[in-house]
Amino acid sequence: MKHSIPKIAIVGRPNVGKSALFNRLCSQRLSIVDEEEGITRDRLYAEADFFGQKFCLIDTGGIDPGAKLPFNELVLRQSEMAIAEADAAVLVVDSQVGPTLIDHEVAKLLLHSGKPVIVAVNKIDDRLDEGQIHQFHSLSFQRILAVSAVQGFRIAELMEEICSLFPVESEEAPAEISTPPFQGIRVAIAGRPNVGKSTLLNRLLGQDRAIVSPIAGTTRDAIDHPLTVDGQDYLLIDTAGIRRKCREHATVDKFAAIRTKEAIERSDVVLLILDAREGLTTQEKHIASDIEELGKSCVLIFNKWDLVEGFRMEHVLRAVREQVPFLAHCPALFLSAFQGRNTEKILPSVREVYTDRYQRITTGILNKFIEKCVQKYHPPMITGKRLRIYYMTQVQIAPPRFVFFVNRPELMTPHYLKYLTNQFREAFRFSGCPLFFDMRGKREEAYMVDRSAVEPISVS
Numbered sequence: 388m389k390h391s392i393p394k395i396a397i398v399g400r401p402n403v404g405k406s407a408l409f410n411r412l413c414s415q416r417l418s419i420v421d422e423e424e425g426i427t428r429d430r431l432y433a434e435a436d437f438f439g440q441k442f443c444l445i446d447t448g449g450i451d452p453g454a455k456l457p458f459n460e461l462v463l464r465q466s467e468m469a470i471a472e473a474d475a476a477v478l479v480v481d482s483q484v485g486p487t488l489i490d491h492e493v494a495k496l497l498l499h500s501g502k503p504v505i506v507a508v509n510k511i512d513d514r515l516d517e518g519q520i521h522q523f524h525s526l527s528f529q530r531i532l533a534v535s536a537v538q539g540f541r542i543a544e545l546m547e548e549i550c551s552l553f554p555v556e557s558e559e560a561p562a563e564i565s566t567p568p569f570q571g572i573r574v575a576i577a578g579r580p581n582v583g584k585s586t587l588l589n590r591l592l593g594q595d596r597a598i599v600s601p602i603a604g605t606t607r608d609a610i611d612h613p614l615t616v617d618g619q620d621y622l623l624i625d626t627a628g629i630r631r632k633c634r635e636h637a638t639v640d641k642f643a644a645i646r647t648k649e650a651i652e653r654s655d656v657v658l659l660i661l662d663a664r665e666g667l668t669t670q671e672k673h674i675a676s677d678i679e680e681l682g683k684s685c686v687l688i689f690n691k692w693d694l695v696e697g698f699r700m701e702h703v704l705r706a707v708r709e710q711v712p713f714l715a716h717c718p719a720l721f722l723s724a725f726q727g728r729n730t731e732k733i734l735p736s737v738r739e740v741y742t743d744r745y746q747r748i749t750t751g752i753l754n755k756f757i758e759k760c761v762q763k764y765h766p767p768m769i770t771g772k773r774l775r776i777y778y779m780t781q782v783q784i785a786p787p788r789f790v791f792f793v794n795r796p797e798l799m800t801p802h803y804l805k806y807l808t809n810q811f812r813e814a815f816r817f818s819g820c821p822l823f824f825d826m827r828g829k830r831e832e833a834y835m836v837d838r839s840a841v842e843p844i845s846v847s
Contacts (some may be wrong), residue, residue, distance in 0.1 A: 691725070
């Protein structure tokens with residue numbers, strides 16, 4: 388019988404080092420850390436391992452019921468949901484400040500939950516300072532440890548204490564807690580700030596997983612959430628909106644942009660969200676360029692279509708595709724994430740482009756295609772010489788990469804390559820997927836295949 392691994396919520400008031408401790412325990416820099424209060428807003432999940440014993444960590448925003456920070460009530464709700472979901476909690480406090488009224492308020496919340504709690508007294512870097520933990524006995528918890536998230540002091544002891552809350556079952560009935568690599572479709576939700584990315588995530592998940600507000604830049608961390616629909620597994624990744632460089636004033640904005648690009652890089656398919664009222668901006672062009680260069684498939688989504696008046700879909704779509712040629716080959720959906728209109732079409736489109744990026748075409752079929760293209764439109768003469776394409780083969784999937792074996796690569800003009808690419812799209816589609824073509828001359832040995840099985844394509 389398979390058991391789910393325990394979940395541990397990391398909670399506390401703002402700016403005590405919760406995210407730093409989260410990163411230290413999971414041995415990854417997943418959560419953005421900064422001296423400014425209120426950096427973490429949504430819940431972040433990561434798996435930690437202590438000598439083979441695994442558990443899931445949940446990073447939360449700072450709890451301060453009386454604070455006037457942006458989204459404070461929504462952050463508090465996210466933290467309460469994390470506590471309710473978790474099997475235990477780590478209450479992080481600041482040794483340099485001592486117990487505060489807010490610490491006591493958080494402690495009452497945890498005591499009311501009835502979950503096991505470990506108090507991690509953070510910012511203690513030396514054994515000589517461990518006596519500072521005794522002032523936190525007033526919080527009414529027995530398990531209190533001195534730690535330093537930054538220096539790594541006593542982190543092993545904290546991990547051991549966490550694992551002691553969930554002892555491994557006997558050898559006769561071992562708990563199967565290993566987590567296999569994710570085998571589904573990784574989908575990044577990207578776009579500028581305030582185009583509706585988190586609203587769309589919540590709509591797809593059917594729950595308030597991410598904080599939503601009309602204020603640009605609400606989401607800062609990249610949030611992963613699994614989803615299964617019709618037997619297909621997905622990993623949805625909500626990202627922070629990518630701002631223009633000149634507007635990245637805060638360190639937090641820069642880290643958020645880095646997390647977003649990392650999310651795009653580890654995804655299979657990217658949902659590029661546009662505000663249908665504003666169309667394609669310079670920033671979206673940069674995002675589309677990143678998607679194409681990284682070889683990711685893309686579905687173009689015009690959100691907030693319910694707010695558009697006086698424009699037809701085909702006119703809006705044509706304007707976007709004329710500006711970015713790659714987007715002309717991506718499925719486009721016009722929807723309203725807030726109302727849920729047409730959102731049911733998103734996952735089928737994701738499956739379509741995901742399938743196409745794994746499409747493999749045999750060398751024989753490719754060469755028949757090339758022969759037809761060459762007969763229809765001969766390569767141009769350049770300084771008295773003409774390009775000869777001997778054969779074509781596919782050398783990679785996800786993203787698809789093809790190699791032309793030619794007499795002289797420099798004779799392949801951009802105009803003729805564009806012609807071949809357009810013909811290729813018509814013949815084999817590869818919806819939403821960037822295509823990569825390489826040239827190999829006679830004397831180059833890279834990507835060699837059995838030439839005897841392929842007749843050279845000649846141009847008379």
